[in-house]
Amino acid sequence: MLGSLSGRTVLVTGAGQGIGRAVAVQMARQGASAVAVADRNKETAAETAELVRAEGARAEAIVCDLRVRDSVHEMVERTAECFDGLDVLVNNAGVIETAFTAEPERGVDSLSEEVWDAVYEVNLKAVWLTTKFAAPHLRRSRRGPAIVNAASVSGLTGFPNAPAYGVTKAGVIHLTKVTAVDLAPVRCNCFCPGVIDTPLAQGYFAAAADRDAMERELTAPQLVERLGRVEEVAKLACFLASDDAAFITGASYVIDGGALAWLGVRD
Numbered sequence: 662m663l664g665s666l667s668g669r670t671v672l673v674t675g676a677g678q679g680i681g682r683a684v685a686v687q688m689a690r691q692g693a694s695a696v697a698v699a700d701r702n703k704e705t706a707a708e709t710a711e712l713v714r715a716e717g718a719r720a721e722a723i724v725c726d727l728r729v730r731d732s733v734h735e736m737v738e739r740t741a742e743c744f745d746g747l748d749v750l751v752n753n754a755g756v757i758e759t760a761f762t763a764e765p766e767r768g769v770d771s772l773s774e775e776v777w778d779a780v781y782e783v784n785l786k787a788v789w790l791t792t793k794f795a796a797p798h799l800r801r802s803r804r805g806p807a808i809v810n811a812a813s814v815s816g817l818t819g820f821p822n823a824p825a826y827g828v829t830k831a832g833v834i835h836l837t838k839v840t841a842v843d844l845a846p847v848r849c850n851c852f853c854p855g856v857i858d859t860p861l862a863q864g865y866f867a868a869a870a871d872r873d874a875m876e877r878e879l880t881a882p883q884l885v886e887r888l889g890r891v892e893e894v895a896k897l898a899c900f901l902a903s904d905d906a907a908f909i910t911g912a913s914y915v916i917d918g919g920a921l922a923w924l925g926v927r928d
């Protein structure tokens with residue numbers, strides 16, 4: 662199939678839902694030959710794999726817990742073995758404090774060490790480990806090898822009550838740069854979404870005392886008056902993975918409806 666990702670073999674983490682699912686499907690739509698759909702949730706990974714097959718690509722659903730080193734290693738090796746190599750790695754999976762604690766205490770001075778470690782292990786340590794294990798395969802690729810990481814606007818500016826999330830996303834932005842340096846000519850870039858309509862964002866709204874007020878508060882700084890769509894982020898991720906972005910590496914791309922463009926809020 663012709664397309665900007667023609668013939669690529671791809672691994673997407675956290676591909677069972679949300680942005681990761683959209684990225685897996687969009688990769689296939691743009692010509693990827695095979696997509697490994699990794700998630701800790703077996704059922705949702707299998708659903709995404711079906712969606713990828715419906716776009717004409719091969720798909721392998723892989724159950725992986727990114728907090729477990731051997732599971733990460735197995736995910737990468739199984740992908741490379743099934744697809745005879747790896748051209749594109751998308752480190753998409755991420756978690757926020759609300760996934761681990763129902764407690765209102767999520768500030769710098771009240772977060773528990775357990776929650777800090779859980780967010781760190783998925784959002785930053787696993788991104789590094791997956792990159793480390795994928796590096797030999799990506800270096801062997803002759804089809805424009807690339808890594809795309811999921812960061813966040815939270816890694817660029819301060820948000821309340823998600824300290825581990827923001828710090829780990831800032832870490833992903835820097836990890837993107839050092840990866841681009843150390844693995845060149847393998848390219849590495851990241852996307853920094855604002856508020857995108859996914860189960861993660863909906864869970865964050867739901868954890869607030871007033872769900873709708875929280876959604877309004879988070880989208881009020883945007884110049885585009887709506888939640889972002891997963892397809893919009895997926896198209897950016899696919900661009901960064903493709904040869905159309907051959908001169909781009911070590912870079913961060915904000916996709917936030919303009920929220921970081923100014924210091925204001927809409928009326």
Ligand SMILES: NC(=O)c1ccc[n+]([C@@H]2O[C@H](COP(=O)([O-])OP(=O)(O)OC[C@H]3O[C@@H](n4cnc5c(N)ncnc54)[C@H](O)[C@@H]3O)[C@@H](O)[C@H]2O)c1
Pocket residue numbers: 674675676677678679680681699700701702705725726727728753754755756783811812813814853854855856857858859860861862
């Ligand atoms: N949705 C947003 O508004 C938004 C904003 C900024 C950044 N992001 C980032 O984009 C990425 C995708 O976000 P999303 O909103 O689609 O999230 P989501 O919660 O909807 O989906 C994340 C997926 O990752 C999987 N996952 C979580 N922990 C895992 C683990 N230990 N091992 C394996 N898989 C695991 C989950 O099962 C889930 O399928 C994340 O890195 C997130 O931080 C999202």
